Amino acid sequence: MTLCRYLLGRDFCYADRTIFFGGMGKFSMATSENRKASLKVLSEEEAVTLAAIAERIFPKTDTPGAVEIGAVNYIDVALAGDYAALAPLYRQGLRAVQRYSRAKFGKRFFELADDDMDGVLRDFETGNADTFKPAGEFFETVRYHVLEGVFCEPQYGGNKNMIGWRLVNFPGQQFGYPDPYINKRVDVEPVAVDTRKAEGK
């Protein structure tokens, strides 16, 4: 599976010519042709950095993590639309994360060990990464958006196959609940409704 496909969870993103950027470790890159077909706002490098951050925010354990659930795609789609005004913050923030990682560890962010990535993110979260003034704001924005991408209605490009909902046992956009489910697990298959389709938009 290409990174592109992995990041975005989009079926049209095929992998006939996958190239590997030197040193990108566990992340591989799709071709620029694929990128045009898939990433809307983020560059490849930005997407890779964001994916690495997303995986630290909602990591893969014995269950899927943020990237597999589609959080990077959610953010890319949102930055092309409702969150367009935040694109500059993402650009600068992702660059700042790379800069900070190089200065502190001599490596790019996505090359770091998990604990070191967490350390960088904690420095951003607490504002200790003072080379980037809105570090705290940037981290909080990304943290929140990644989790939106994990738990959103799937029509927004995240929560692929309703994995996010399944993980917390939320059955989605049900029409209603004939049973109050008092102290018992809700035992119905989750439902997603694409409200844009329903509206003919």
Place this chain on the structure above:
Amino acid sequence: MSKAEGIADVCDVCIVGVGGMGGILAKDLASAGLKVVGFERGPAPKKEDYAPRDSIRFLIRPQTLDWVRHEPTTTRRKTGDKTNLQYRTSPLNVLGGALLHWTGQSSRYTPGDFKLHTNEIESGNAERAKADLSGYDIIDWPLSYDELEPYYEKFEWEFGISGQAGANPFAGPRQRGFPLPPLRHSGKMQLFAEACKKLGYHPYDTAAGIASEPYKPAAPFDTRIGQRPACVYCGHCNFYGCHVHAKSASLYIAIPVALETSNFELRTNSKVYRINTDSSGQVTGVSYFDPDGAAREQRARVVILTAFVFEHARLLLISKTGKGRFAKGLANSSGYVGRNIMAHGDVRAMGAFDDFIVNGFIGPGSAAMRIDDFNGNNFDHTDLGFIRGGTIGTSGDGTPVTRLDVLPPGVPGWGKEFKEFYTRYYTRTMDLNMQPETLPHPANRVDLDPRHRDRWGLPLPRVTFEFHQNEQRLQKYLAVVGDKIMRATGANKVWTEEKGRPNRWAGGTRMGADAKNSVVNANCQTHDVDNLFIVGSSVFPTMAGYPPTATVAALTYRLADFILRQKQWFK
């Protein structure tokens, strides 16, 4: 389309804001034969605009909604602070207004809630409590619970409110029960009720503007109102429109009846930007921008503002005249326009259960139990350092994307520990919501922002608001009570949020007996201008520990009655 064609140059009544309350006024006034023109700055929404069960659209990105994004306020804590732009979901700039997406908590105020000056200050309560009331500006309402009671009843029976009369020992007297039984009980209601009984408190079902059974009003109430289906408990309720129309909303209860009368002309996407006056000091009508942005005028015998707290103050201040009696703003000879705004300072207590699956996402939000044991003056305040109280009730509905901040101390907001907690406990948490009363303080106010303007070029309302000493003490106290109740539910982890978050706005054009320190009288009529009325929570001189909606609706029905008695105005 409105059936009313060719309303004369001068209409009888012009309603500014056809929201929940504007819809009620339009129905009752047009039904009695008055020629009514209603201005709504937002669009007429289709069901697919308001009813999708879509939490990203309505809760995460409300500022992208057409009916939220055009009229933000600027906000600051106190004079001299820098302001922030704030998008708000109340008011909702859409036909039918905030009753489209309200939670539906439909509590009446109690008799004591109307007499704060008498009951708290003159009685010596404040002194016994050792409360510090410096800076506050507390007055009694100029009307009583008994005068409003028939109108509470009318709202409950026309809008189909679910509830149980007699269940709350602190409630005021009522002539008639509720038209519908309480909503189905959920896990969190059960936990709360058991805990409260254990502690000796008095839990009751919150009156809810959600139909527990199919409902259609019968005589003596308005039988033209159509039937509504019962709630399906989907849980997409608070901030969403209702996809089955079980929620009590003017859009499909009052407004269609008004339009059927032939006496009501509705102008949507029409923004009133000025209230006009003549040299005699009477209101002559309004100026507005039509849907194409052209400036137009509508003349009227009576103008009623029903456009929410921020817009009322803004419109009156914008409508000032260069000199003379309205130089400080229309109906503002007292200088009280915009003053004494209030908001509950909601605090929360949260619990997570190892042995109980709460499934809090099953709705509706107003299927809730409450206690009034710590509301108003229902408990001993001796030496507590504050007066008044707040109601405490169950809450904690919401999809996973809306409850990301419901984390006990020590659980980080991201990483493996977050994932472990959230995936295990999302269905196993519940909240208690406390609605502490906030006292009127003149420093809390709305005025015109000197720099920021809206898309029509009008100055934005600037909100200056902070909680003062009485609120801070009360909020802390209620958080402790909430913590105690939550522990009694058997929750394994309990934590609280004791700093109030402003919610449910009121004040700014308060009613009072004295024209020197209030803007309107008991009939919602401005002291300064006979034919100008204001209705909404903005007229509240004090706010109780309950949501304001039922009281606003009662005032609205009462205002309609008052206007219809002024036959001499409409010859």
